[in-house]
Amino acid sequence: MAKQISELKLGILGGGQLGRMLIQQAINYNVTSLVLDPDPDAPCKHICNYFENGSITDFDTVYNFGKKADIITIEIEKVNIDALEQLEKEGKQVFPQSRVIRLIQDKGVQKQFFKENDIPTSPFQIVNTREDMQNSHFQFPYILKLRKDGYDGKGVMRINGAEDLKDAFNAPCIIEKLVDFEKEIAVIVARNSNGDVKTFPMVEMEFNPEANLVEFLISPSTYAESLQQKAEMIAKQIASAMNITGILAVEMFVTKDGEILVNEVAPRPHNSGHQTIEGNYVSQFEQHLRSIYNLPLGDTSSITNAIMINLLGEKGFEGVAKYEHLEKVMAIDGVYVHLYGKKYTKPFRKMGHVTIVDIDREKAIEKARYVQKTLKVIA
Structure with a gap:
């Protein structure tokens, strides 16, 4: 008889807030969780069953940690893939598969994958040095992205003209055509080992222009049903082409002429x-667990309107975190605060998120804007 979910130990590479919320869900299924993270005070430390302080990019550390688990997953892509490949060869289940992580780690390879699989994306060019950028055929302005190690808005810059090239990344990058978009959207798709696939409803996003981080997210979208279905089909197409097991978040643009890239x-x-915790019948974290344990996928439907706000460290503050006006926002109906267990704040560090739910969409937005201007992370 196949082992039950509670009999298979879950190893997580990375002990930040994503791992923390995954463990909070895993506890409901009596899953034994093991976490490896380079931060000795990582958010997962006090809620997992076993915590190991160590590098997630070192072969031996990842390999020896992985041997302790039955299923291994990630909460960040910057991990040692060679160790994961070796663990797979020895019979460990790694989800997403190491080949998928290798593809995702390099934005150049990722863009080539889109091109080869007829997935709509903006025109791009792979460059290795500033000299390559100077010889590029792309017109200014354009977007420059590091091929590796960019995350949370880091490793991305806008090049407005030749004068900006002196400050450009001098490393392997991709140049992308600057997309004149109307809205940034996202679809999360889940796929289990049986090949069952489900998408969460499309969401609309607003970004902090300074930090380039999601600041305000609205679910579900009010775009035409045809556009939402198209976005969900693109997400399913990518998951199928990758043959991925697990959750896949697909970030997209809606252009001003109604195309999706x-x-x-x-x-x-x-x-x-994140809004799926309160806003949907199944959360993205439970769905990821269902996917990697090859269980039936849950109902992704929205229960109600849900707004998600990231709590970022305020500019000008660095030190032990203090949450100003927390009581004020907690007094509002439909407001759910999630703090990530990070002791220290710094400008734009993700310290938590707040979800606001309401059957009245405009009221949900009104409450969310109030929370956004009231709740501050200072030191």
Whole structure:
């Protein structure tokens, strides 16, 4: 007889807030969780069954940690893939699969994958040095992205003209055509080992212009049903082409002429799905568990309107975190605060998120704007 979910130990590479919320869900299924993270005070430390302080990019550390688990997953892509490949060869289940993580780690390879699989994306060019950028055929302005190690808005810059090239990344990058978009959207898709696939409803996002981080997310979208279905079909197409097991977040643009272009993907629970904890019948974290344990996928339907706001460290503050006006926002009906257990704040650090739910969409937005201007993370 196949083992039950509670009999298979779950190893998580990375002990940040995504791992923390995954463990909070895993506890409901009596899953034994093991976490590896380089931060000795990582958010997962006090809620997992076993915590190991160590590098998630070192072969031996990841390999020896992985041997302790039955199923291994990630909460960040910057991990040692060679160790995961070796663990797979020895019979460990790694989800998302190591080949998927390898594809995602390099934005150049990721864009080539989109092109080869007829997935709509913006025109791009792979460059290795500033000299390559100077010889590029792309017209200014354009977007420059590091091929590796960019995350949370880091590793991305806008090049407005030749004068900006002196400050450009001098490393392997991709140049992307600057998309004149109307809205940034996202769809989270889940796929289990049986090949069952489900998407969460499309969401609309607003970004902090300074930090380039999601600041305000609205679910479900009010775009035409045809556009939402198209976005969900693109997400399913990518998951199928990758043959992924697990959650995949697909970030996209809606252009001003109504087209959809894929920006990038992330093979793990994602910031664009936090509202599913209160706003949907199944959360992205439970769906990821269902996927990697090859269980039936849950109902992704929205229960009600849900707004998600990231709590970022305020500019000008660095030190032990203090949550100003927490009581004021907690007094409002339909407001759910999630703090990530990070002791120290710094400008734009993700310290938590707040979800606001209401059957009246405009009231949900009104409450969310109040929370956004009232609740501050200072030191």
